[in-house]
Amino acid sequence: MKKIALNIAAFLVLALSWSCANDRDDELGPVSFLEIKNFIYDGMQLYYLYKPEVPELANDFFESRDARNDFLNSFDTPENFFYNGVVAPVDRFSFITDDYRELERSFAGISKTSGIEYGLSLDRNDPNFAFAWVRYVLPDTPASAAGVERGMLFNSINGERLTTTANADGTYSLSARSRELLNLDVFSIDLAEFDTNDDLQPTGVSIDLTQVEYTENPVFIAKTLTVNNRKIGYLMYNAYRRNFDVQLNNAFAQFKADGIEDLVLDLRYNGGGSVETAIDLTSMITGQFNGQVITKQRWNPEIQAFLESDDPESLIDRFDNTISNGNAINSLNLSRLFVIGTGSTASASELTIIGLEPYIDVQTVGTTTVGKFQASITLYDSDNFSRNDDSLNPSHFYAIQPLVYTYENSAGTVGPPSGIIPDFELRENLTNLGVLGDESEPLLSLALDQILGRSPSGKSRSGMKFEHFTAVENQSIDFQRMYIDYLPEVLQNKK
Incomplete structure (x- = not known):
């Protein structure tokens, strides 16, 4: 860009x-x-x-x-x-x-956390109550040290049940009190489990946790699987963070060295991030389309008309061959891609899918994505809305993050606001989430079925449906945001 x-x-x-x-x-x-x-x-x-x-x-x-x-x-x-x-x-x-x-x-992945990344679902017997399910645990955190694992359930903090508030539109939000409990610096989670009737019951086990400042590497799992003598890359990527582009590129260097023939890109919990990183990721997956159009931006009518007249190339994002520090991109030259997505998959994740579709065979597994196909920028209170300007107002720390453009891919396709419907639908099973990165994990297994041309397992994979209504990342200020990493220059003061 x-x-x-x-x-x-x-x-x-x-x-x-x-x-x-x-x-x-x-x-x-x-x-x-x-x-x-x-x-x-x-x-x-x-x-x-x-x-x-x-x-x-x-x-x-x-x-x-x-x-x-x-x-x-x-x-x-x-x-x-x-x-x-x-x-x-x-x-x-x-x-x-x-x-x-x-x-x-x-934006840099720095936050206070106990290390639990969780989803929240409504109690199926009483929507005034909620329970949390551990999606994954961050390494080297209090949660990992305490033995918290993916698939654990908890419905109380410090002995107090998680509660919800009904919204006017019929949906539910976590109550203010429960949000307060989940953000305590020191707390205990009270574990629960499903009984034979699939009702949630306390186990009597509690785990003490603390919150610490932590920088999360979004390259959560990068491994090469050998299945039926076929080398298949698996990348669980949880956020598009520019400051971790080197780690992302290194993962593709390893895939390249391993000689993978296919890639499963797991974006099930990836709410988006940097547009530039998304462009680089599409170039890592491919490589044979350097310089060709990925997306075309559409700003508000006045800025759009000006840019079309003054600098039309600035409206086009193209496949490239270097990451932000100038290092060469490690490209795989793949002709197809399998993407795992869910209702937590948004913005830059969806750009990756939409941007690649005109060029390679992209097949999606999971559930419908969020449907967020606009980019934003951070505007600060300075003469040119930039952070690095001598006129930055020193009297406050307010900033705004407005949507500034939407986009279409090279074929003219605009992503649907209702989200990307999966080619192969499968909801995560809260009674049996599986181990991330393991061949038997249900969503990965379904993707492998498509790669290998094998029949899916005859057993029921979706399990009982629970209403998933929020997750830990939506408490983050940049939840489901796709952003430009720098502010377009304005050559006239706004004041």
């Missing part, structure tokens, strides 16, 4: 027309909500993908600056203004943070 230099002198009628230098506070000290809301408005009016769907973002909507400020002041907080004033109803993914330092840490 190219750096975009927008000469906003050509955009004289854009969002910036109302801005002027004396609107910024010259004195350090507490920042007013109005100042923050003005920054939010300027950024959204310039970059927001769904600008045409928000009447208040029209360039000529307000007759005066005072009228605009009256509108901004009708919202009590920056968060209220962002979500209820300038985010379109169709938008599920744009967000605001009051501490961009936390956001930057999240």
Whole structure:
């Protein structure tokens, strides 16, 4: 992806027309909500993908600056203004943070964790209660040291049941109290198990845990399987993180050295991340299409028209042959790919699938993905919305992460908002999740069936269905986000 230099002198009628230098506070000290809301408005009016769907973002909507400020002041907080004033109803993914330092840490995979990555499901007998199931355990964490394993179930923290709150649309969310329990620095999980009637019962066993600061390597499992004398690569990849591109590329170097003939890419828990890393991953899987188009971006009409006129190449993402540090990509030159996906698979994961489909045979296993086919950028309160600018407002840490473009692949296909439907459907079985990376693990086994042309096992694989409604990663600020790693340059101050 190219750096975009927008000469906003050509955009004289854009969002910036109302801005002027004396609107910024010259004195350090507490920042007013109005100042923050003005920054939010300027950024959204310039970059927001769904600008045409928000009447208040029209360039000529307000007759005066005072009228605009009256509108901004009708919202009590920056968060209220962002979500209820300038985010379109169709938008599920744009967000605001009051501490961009936390956001930057999240993008780098840094968080406080006990090491348990879990899903949450409703108690099938009473949806006012929930239970957690361990999806995987991070290495070298308190959870791994305490013996927590994939497939363990717990429905209480410190003896207190996990509860839910009913939403207006008929769905459920974890209650505020349960979120508080799950975020304690020191806590105990109370294990449970299914009885003969498939009802959840406490086992009487508790495991004490603490939370520590941890940097997660998203390359969770990379191994070569030999099945029926055929070498098959298996990669469980859990987030598209730019700072781990070297580790990802090294995994492909090993696959290449092993001479794998097929690859199973496990994205079942991968909510996305860096667009650039997604482009690199498609190039690692292939290699024979260097320079050809993967995706074509579509911004809001004003920026789209400008870029089409001034720098049309900047709208195209192409297969490449180097990662972010300049190292050569280790390409496999595969002609087909098997992807494991679920309802936790989103954004950059879906770009990988959609981007490759015109070039190689991509077959998906699992359940329908999220359906998130837009990219975002981080906007900071500075003259060019950049973090690395001398004008960065020192009085607060607010930033916004708006959606700025959607895309189509080289064949003109736009990903469906309802998600990618699997070619071979199979829901994870909470009563028998299996061992990740093991040939008998149900989802991997189904992918291997397709590779080897063998008949699936006759036993029931899906087990009892539980309503899965959330997971640990959705407490992360960058949950299901796909982002550009750098801000397009704006060659005119916004103030």
